[in-house]
Amino acid sequence: MHRITSDALEDANQQRTSTEIASHLNTIWIHTRLVSEKQIMISITDNGLGVPETTLTRLFDHFFTTKMWGKDLDWVYLSAIKL
Structure with missing residues (x-):
């Protein structure tokens, strides 16, 4: 948390x-x-x-994130997604 x-x-x-x-x-x-x-x-x-409206409409989309791939997302999240 x-x-x-x-x-x-x-x-x-x-x-x-x-x-x-x-x-x-x-x-x-x-x-x-x-x-x-x-x-x-x-x-x-x-x-x-x-939350901006464009984000709000996608909030529950599978694997949606506002983080930058490879920069803000850490390896724990990436390994959970199994790219």
Whole structure:
């Protein structure tokens, strides 16, 4: 979970100046709740700018990513895909 949240925060700051980052800190809230004996609910909320519409429509496409192949994707993900 740490890797996911740190990647998300890092990506969100790429186009921002240090002044912008300091004045509007990125925050991710993660809440868990026991729904039943065998189920939990995980809710994730952030104060980011949101997901662009072009990304949102592809969000659940198999192997869709906004990461650059060979640069941002690490070998764990690539080996899982079995290229």
